[in-house]
Amino acid sequence: MTYFIDRRPNAKHKSAVNRQRFLERYRKHIKRSVEEAVNRRSITDMERGEKVSIPTKDISEPVFQHGPGGARQIVSPGNKEFLEGDKIRRPNGQGGGDGAGEGGASNQGEGDDEFAFTLSREEFLEFVFDGLELPHLQRKPLKSLEEIKMVRAGLARDGVPSRISITRSMREAYARRIAMRAPIKRALKEAQEALAAEERKDPVLRNPARIVELKAEIERLEKRIEGVPFIDTYDLRYHQLSAQPQPSSQAVMFCVMDVSGSMTQNHKDIAKRFFLLLYLFLEKHYEKVELVFVRHHTAAREVNEEEFFYSRETGGTIVSSALTLVNKIIEKRYPAEQWNLYIAQASDGDNWDDDSNICRDLLVKQLMPQLQYYAYVEITPHEHQSLWHEYETVAAQFPERFAMRQIVDAGDIYPVFRELFKRRLSQEQ
Structure with missing residues (x-):
């Protein structure tokens, strides 16, 4: 296919359409660069833009120009190889030893750097969360009169x-x-x-x-x-x-993080990066989603965003304390008939003796019947422990609404996140 590129200068903000076409055309390359950027970034700079490079050979464009045409006679000063009447062979275009080839290095000539440009914050997050959604999001009855829609209600003799x-x-x-x-x-x-x-x-x-x-x-x-x-x-x-109450797709996401002593600093950093991705995803794509942050060791506490990500409190491990607290919060503030309920949990899988059975019973009997989706990530390079095995029984009973994945190192965070929240074709409306 031949592409004609309009190189005329545009007024301010008039090239936005061309930029969108460019991003769509090289979507595969940009998405690969974005995935690499997500894996190498720290917690504090996950939401800034990103500089993206594309190999020059992938953005090459045909050039139209007038050729000399016909037979030509030229004089080459300092020539020691050719005599009058000799024919110069056409370059084969394979980037032989004399040039830089496809932008590569050579001992003579010049090479081409990769084409680099910067994605804005919005564009970067758009590529990061492309194709993701909250699973099984449903319309719920309105809990208050704040969300209404003005609809036509007949005719009257008076009005504006x-x-x-x-x-x-x-x-x-x-x-x-x-x-x-x-x-x-x-x-x-x-x-x-x-x-x-x-x-x-x-x-x-x-x-x-x-x-x-x-x-x-x-x-x-x-x-x-x-x-x-x-x-x-x-x-x-x-x-x-007239004001007509509308069904609401409001939702609440419970972020549950294990901060016990068995969670090393590396484990906690991985968990925080996972939850930061989740936070940015919800902030960008959903308006009616509230977040509840819960940290736990032997005891669980509801905390604010800053304390959730930066507090250094630690202790033993009783996972059921977090699940019990979440269940109390749901009963008190987020009734299931009015809210879409989601839980995302991150832990290393270590738990107090016999507490994993309690966690399983809490999920099966109390939480899962109310939840739209439960996502569990276990951050460990070792064999799974009792908590994982008990959660497997929960997943078997609720295969569509309970998902669990393992994260070994930071490079697994983004692929696991995309797997947990990928768009489903049978999404309920």
């Missing part, structure tokens, strides 16, 4: 000019004109017939006074017909609007 119904108003005016003119037209027709009958009489029998009277009556009736207004304020109709 911007809501006037022209069609209905003209119909009312037409009906009124017909109703008002009908008896006048009948009287006019009778007067015209009477005048015609009077004028057909013999001149001896005619009544001049009656003719004058009939003509005056006809003139009066015609003026009355003309006096009927084309449209009157009585005819005007206005669209009425």
Whole structure:
């Protein structure tokens, strides 16, 4: 395919469309660079833009120009290889030893750097979260009157000019004109017939006074017909609007992080990067999603965003304390019939003896019947422990709404995140 590129200078902000076309054309290369950037970034700079490089060979464009054409004779000063009449071979274009080839290094000539440009924050996050969504998001009844939609609710005789119904108003005016003119037209027709009958009489029998009277009556009736207004304020109709409560797709995401002593600093950094990705994803794509942050060791606490990511509190491990707290918060503030409920949990899998069974029972009997989706990531390079095995039984009972993945190192965070929140074709609306 041949591409024609418009190189004319554009006014300010007029090249936005061209930029979007460029991003779409090289989407595969940009997405690969974005994935590499996500894996190497620290927690504090996950939401800034990114500098992206594309190999020059992948953005090469055909160039149209006038060639010299025909046979040419040239003089090459300092030439020691060719004599007059020799033919110079055409370059083979394979980037042999004399040049830089496809932008590579050589001992002579010049090479080409990769084409680099910067993605804005919005563009970067768009590529990071492309194709992701909250699974099984449903419409829920409205919990308050804040979310309403103004819908048409019939017609009224009073209203503002911007809501006037022209069609209905003209119909009312037409009906009124017909109703008002009908008896006048009948009287006019009778007067015209009477005048015609009077004028057909013999001149001896005619009544001049009656003719004058009939003509005056006809003139009066015609003026009355003309006096009927084309449209009157009585005819005007206005669209009425009423506030109608709308189903809400509001949701709450519970972020549950293990901060026990078995979680090393590296494990905690990986968990924080996972939750930061989740936070940015929800912030970008959803307006009606609240976040609840829960940290736990032997005891669980609901904390704010800053404390969740930066507090250094630690201790033993009782995972059920976090699940119990989440269940209490749901009962108190987020009833399942009004909210889409999601939980994302990160842990190293280490848990107190016999507590994993309690976690399983809490999930099966209390939490999972209310939840839309539960995502569990276990951050460990070692064999799975009892918590993972108990969660496997939960996943077997709720295969569509319970997902669990393992993260070994930072390079697994983004692929696992995309796997957990990838768009599903059978998404419920």
